[in-house]
Amino acid sequence: GIQVEQSPPDLILQEGANSTLRCNFSDSVNNLQWFHQNPWGQLINLFYIPSGTKQNGRLSATTVATERYSLLYISSSQTTDSGVYFCAVGRGSTLGRLYFGRGTQLTVWP
């Protein structure tokens, strides 16, 4: 399978700070997604980004597929950004199979 490593494992910020979360993967992929799990356990899809850059409000993501990494940027963080951020990857040879990283636990203090 594909190995997915996320860093840092934990991140503690004050409200208003910016942060960068990283996802490294061990093989070429054509499917990469970022998810957020809020403190109540709910999982929400943030981005589908196998390559390039996307932005959605204060969040943006960049994937450099040739170098096998993706970055999730959170600007002007808010307490509601707290939770766990997961990166998941897949490739076309195994449609539907997704490999998740272990996540980054983000805590934003007021």
Place this chain on the structure above:
Amino acid sequence: EAQVTQNPRYLITVTGKKLTVTCSQNMNHEYMSWYRQDPGLGLRQIYYSMNVEVTDKGDVPEGYKVSRKEKRNFPLILESPSPNQTSLYFCASSLGRPSAKNIQYFGAGTRLSVL
């Protein structure tokens, strides 16, 4: 309202007693998947289904069975649960293989404890 519904939300059982966790979606999605989440390990895929009667193994299929007899339902079956299957389980669905157009929707999770 578009949703993925898992039942039960919480379950405590004993080793060896067969159980089924149900998952149902009301969006006519073709793709459905089961994951388990354990502290420090993230999510790991158990089984997924690309369509009715089409299922495939994920990372950790041992000890689990699934069936996809109709599009809306994708039950997870533990024939003989063991304590190492104590975990938080999520069901997800999307219109097709997860992609930019086919966003995955997740259920609220089922917390299972096997004593």
